[in-house]
Amino acid sequence: MVDGKCWVATDTGPLGTVVAISSIESQAGREGLPSGKFLNAVLLKHSAPGKFKSAALQQLVYESHGIFRRAQLQQKQAGLEIGDILSLSLEYRSVIRSALLSVDESDEDTCSLLSSWELIWSLMETVFFKPSSSSIVVDLIAWARICLVKTDYIDEISSCLLPSKIRRLDKEIFWKQVIKDDALKKLSEIIDQFDVSAFCDMDSEGDLSRLRQNLRGLVESGLFEKGSEAFKIAMLLMGHLPTFKAISSFSSHWFEILPLYAFLYRPNAQLEELPGLAKECAGLLSSKEEIEIDTIVGAVCSLDALLAVQQIARFNQDWWLAAHLSDLLRKVNSDLMNAYGIDARQHLLMEYGTQLFEEPGMWSIGFDYLLECGAEGEERLALLISNFQVDNEAVALKLISRCSVEGYGDLVGDIERSLSLRFLLTGQWSTALIWGMRTEDSKLLETISNRILAQCSSEDIAKMSILEGLNEIILVSPSLVFLHKYYHYKKLFVSGQKKAAALCLVSDELCLTFH
Secondary structure, X not given: OEOOOEEEEEEEXXXXXXXXXXXXXXXXXXXXXXXXXXXXXXXXXXXXXXXXXXXXXXXXXXXXXXXXXXXXXXXXXXXXXXXXXXXXXXXXXXXXXXXXXXXXXXXXHHHHHHHHHHHHHHHHHHHHHOOOOOOHHHHHHHHHXXXXXXXHHHHHHHOOOOHHHHHHOOHHHHHHHHOOOHHHHHHHHHHHOOOHHHHHOOOOOOHHHHHHHHHHHHHHHOOOOOOOHHHHHHHHHOOOHHHHHXXXXXXXXXXXXXXXXXXXXXXXXXXXXXXXHHHHHHHHOOOOOOOHHHHHHHHHHOOOHHHHHHHHHHHOOOOHHHHHHHHHHHHHOHHHHEEXXXXXXXXXXXXXXXXXXXXXXXXXXXXXXXXXXHHHXXXXXXXXXXXXXXXXXXXXXXXXXXXXXXXXXXXXXXXXXXXXHHHHHOOOHHHXXXXXXXXXXXXXXXXXXXXXXXXXXXHXXXXXXXXXXXXXXXXXXXXXXHHHHHHHHHHHHHOOOHHHHHHHHOOOOOOHHHO
């Protein structure tokens, strides 16, 4: 139950964890349980292992981890202002771009994933992190310049051209060819008079109206042939909606035309008008099926930060994007990531940290994210460590050191015990015994010693130098005492000291069961 107002129920299955939320209308329902109305249920999918096999994604994980740790430290020491949060957002976005530039061209899936992340992050930054007193249209134009300038058509055309022609394909040559047409030349001159940069800086109020007046004069003069490209461009910039709809039909996603739509029809729109703008724009392409990226961008444009993060998490099972966005959003306003008393940031950081803990070589990074999740994070860490598949002793020692530093001494024994049993199963007797002695667990040492006595040859026991200098630790296990004595017996017997060897096996220190 949360705050006495809602009831939260969870259940875990093969696909993930189902969380159901209901409102409480009566505290005394059937069988004494609260009764109420069902609100919502979501499936939190289990993260699939091996999500970060790509070198570019690994680079992203390592570099963003440094930014994340610095953000937490800065918040604890001095707090974070909106300007600080924007700077952190820019750093994260720079990391995404850096990873994207490092992707091999043949890895289309990773390239597509990182491109979508950059697009989403940039828009989230525009809407939630960037303080702006100007029109939202200015910010949308800036977003389009970053994320919407590349089209598939460029790649398709370039692949059909010879290298010599590609070198000649630049803006200057292109426009020289275009303006050989008198109509296009005149159109180009008028468009050049409109300073987009000045418009974005809010220094040229009225320029858009003058541009449209000049274009209207050209159209009415009959210079443009009706239906020509010049005519279409002029009509588009004049705000002719049928022309805009016709051109929009060539777009793959409704949000690709959003900046242009806002510029042409709502040039002075403010941030609070963005949901309506997005709805109008999406309606123009309603005939096209909406896919994941459309849904996510729509959620961002709704100005509902929690909904946006939920949609991102729903369609991205690697958790990186949702986890880091939720962390910054909560630093902007702690209420943005809360719903029915549940902190979405904590859940997402836990899922991301868990995923990293299970990724080869990334457990130490996952450790840091889980540490930021309070008591629940500590419980998850304990569970993960107890089931952690340690690959080698070096990793085990690092994990033990980290647990000791962070105050999880009770988990150290679990790691040592797990490693000892693993070496025991693979017949690495001395190593199993070394790790078993670290635990000082008498039952475990008894198990190890009995297994060695039952399965290890006397010659191999004689080679186990670990048994040479045992101290009082041997007293916790009768079988270990016998193993210790038997080791010395073999060494003395081989060296010809048979009487001394015999005394080892009739020592009073031995349990009677070994006599």
